Amino acid sequence: MNGASVHTSAPRIAIIGAGPGGLLCARVLQRHGITATVYDRDAGPDARDQGGTLDLHADDGQIALREAGLLDEFHRLSRPEGQEMRQLDPAGTVLFHHLPEPDERFKPEIDRGLLRRLLLDSLRPGTVRWGHTLRCVDGPTGGPRQLRLAHGTTVECDLVIGADGAWSTVRRALSPARPRYTGVSFLEAWFHDVTTRHPEIADLVGQGSAAAADGERGLFAQRNGGDHVRVYVIQRAPADWIAAEGLTPQDTDGIRALLLDRYRDWSPRMRRLFADNDGPYVDRPIHALPVPHAWEHDPSATLLGDAAHLMPPLGVGVNLALLDACELALALARHDTVEQAVRAYEATMLPRSTETARALDGAAEHLLSAELPDFAQAEHA
Structure with a gap:
C-alpha cells in the first residue's frame, strides 16, 4: 500500500x-x-x-x-x-544576579x-x-x-x-x-552532594546556574536535582584537543593540570569549578x-x-x-x-x-x- x-x-x-x-x-x-x-x-x-x-x-x-x-x-x-541565574567574572565577582519570583x-x-x-x-x-x-x-x-x-x-x-x-x-x-563541529568544545565535570562535600561550589552556583567567560574560555555551572552540580568547561579548541595534548578522556589528572594552566589567570575560587570535580571529565564537542x-x-x-x-x-x-x-x-x-x-x-x-x-x-x-x-x-x- x-x-x-x-x-x-x-x-x-x-x-x-x-x-x-x-x-x-x-x-x-x-x-x-x-x-x-x-x-x-x-x-x-x-x-x-x-x-x-x-x-x-x-x-x-x-x-x-x-x-x-x-x-x-x-x-x-x-x-x-x-531559574536563578548568576553572571560572574573570572575573579568570581557577581556581575548580574536574577532571582526568580516565587510564582x-x-x-x-x-x-x-x-x-x-x-x-x-x-x-x-x-x-x-x-x-x-x-x-x-x-x-x-x-x-x-x-x-x-x-x-x-x-x-x-x-x-x-x-x-x-x-x-x-x-x-x-x-x-x-x-553535523559540523562549531569550533567550541564543552568538557563536563560533576559534583555530588555539593551541600556537604562542596559547600564553596554550592554557594557559588546557588539554586540555578552561574556563568563566566573572558573572551577565550568560559565556565557554565548548573544545579541539578539530588544535590548535584554539573560544570561545563567551554573552550575554543580543535574537536580532538584532548588527544592533541597527548591525553585521553580518562586521564583526569592530566586534563585537570592542563585546565589549571589554561585558566591560570582565573581566581582559585573559580578554578574549583573544574579542579575539585568527582570522577572523570566528559568530552562534549559542540556540533550543529x-x-x-x-x-x-x-x-x-x-x-x-x-x-x-x-x-x-x-x-x-x-x-x-x-x-x-x-x-x-x-x-x-x-x-x-x-x-x-x-x-x-x-x-x-x-x-x-x-x-x-x-x-x-x-x-x-x-x-x-x-x-x-x-x-x-x-x-x-
Missing part, C-alpha cells in the same frame, strides 16, 4: 529514539487513539546517564506537555528555583532523567522497544519503509519518525547533511547542522528535534523537540492521510527551525564572550 493513501487512523508508525521528543510524540498520538512504537538502542531506560537539567519554556515546551496531559505533573517535579513558571528546570520517566510512565506498556538499534531505512519514497535493525530483524512501517538526535540514522534517508537544513518532502519519513535541526546548546533544543513532536502528532490525528499530516507538519516546523537556527548560527562563540548576555543588559537598563 502506498504511504500517501494510508489513513491516519491505522498507519504503522515507528518512532526512532526514546528521548523527550520521541516519547512525547508517542504520548500525544496515544491520547488521540493512534498507535506508535518507539525503538531505542539503549538496553533500558536507565542504561546511561541522561545528562543535566533542562528548562522547559512556557511558550513551547510547556505547550507540548499540556497537550500531552502532563503539565501539572511536570510542575510538581520541576524546580522553579532553578515564576516561565522556564522551570527539570532533570533529564525525571522528564524521561514522566514521559515513559505516561505510555502504554510495551510502547518502547529497548535494545533496538536502527542500522538503516530502506524502501521506496512513499512507503512502506523497512527498518533494518542491528539484531537482524526488519520492521515494516508506513511512517518512520526520526527522533534519534544529532547523529540520526533516519536523517540519512532524507538528507545528506551531517548546516543552516538552513531541509529535505524533499517524503510522505513516509520525517524528522523532529536535533535530527531535524541540531543547534548549539543555548536553551532551545529540547523545547523545539517537544513542540515538533506535539505538532507532528496532532497533524497525524487531524489529517486524513499520513502524507497530508507530514506535509502540514513540515510546512510549520521547517520555517520555524530555520529562523531559530539562523539566529543561533555561530552562537556557540557567544558562550565565550565576557559581555553580559542580552537579558542581563535589559534588566540593568
Whole structure:
C-alpha cells in the first residue's frame, strides 16, 4: 500500500529514539487513539546517564506537555528555583544576579532523567522497544519503509519518525547533511552532594546556574536535582584537543593540570569549578547542522528535534523537540492521510527551525564572550 493513501487512523508508525521528543510524540498520538512504537538502542531506560537539567519554556515546551496531559505533573517535579541565574567574572565577582519570583513558571528546570520517566510512565506498556538499534531505512519514497535493525530483524512501517538526535540514522534517508563541529568544545565535570562535600561550589552556583567567560574560555555551572552540580568547561579548541595534548578522556589528572594552566589567570575560587570535580571529565564537542537544513518532502519519513535541526546548546533544543513532536502528532490525528499530516507538519516546523537556527548560527562563540548576555543588559537598563 502506498504511504500517501494510508489513513491516519491505522498507519504503522515507528518512532526512532526514546528521548523527550520521541516519547512525547508517542504520548500525544496515544491520547488521540493512534498507535506508535518507539525503538531505542539503549538496553533500558536507565542504561546511561541522561545528562543535566533542562528548562522547559512556557511558550513551547510547556505547550507540548499540556497537550500531552502532563503539565501539572511536570510542575510538581520541576524546580522553579532553578531559574536563578548568576553572571560572574573570572575573579568570581557577581556581575548580574536574577532571582526568580516565587510564582515564576516561565522556564522551570527539570532533570533529564525525571522528564524521561514522566514521559515513559505516561505510555502504554510495551510502547518502547529497548535494545533496538536502527542500522538503516530502506524502501521506496512513499512507503512502506523497512527498518533494518542491528539484531537482524526488519520492521515494516508506513511512517518512520526520526527522533534519534544529532547523529540520526533516519536523517540519512532524507538528507545528506551531517553535523559540523562549531569550533567550541564543552568538557563536563560533576559534583555530588555539593551541600556537604562542596559547600564553596554550592554557594557559588546557588539554586540555578552561574556563568563566566573572558573572551577565550568560559565556565557554565548548573544545579541539578539530588544535590548535584554539573560544570561545563567551554573552550575554543580543535574537536580532538584532548588527544592533541597527548591525553585521553580518562586521564583526569592530566586534563585537570592542563585546565589549571589554561585558566591560570582565573581566581582559585573559580578554578574549583573544574579542579575539585568527582570522577572523570566528559568530552562534549559542540556540533550543529548546516543552516538552513531541509529535505524533499517524503510522505513516509520525517524528522523532529536535533535530527531535524541540531543547534548549539543555548536553551532551545529540547523545547523545539517537544513542540515538533506535539505538532507532528496532532497533524497525524487531524489529517486524513499520513502524507497530508507530514506535509502540514513540515510546512510549520521547517520555517520555524530555520529562523531559530539562523539566529543561533555561530552562537556557540557567544558562550565565550565576557559581555553580559542580552537579558542581563535589559534588566540593568
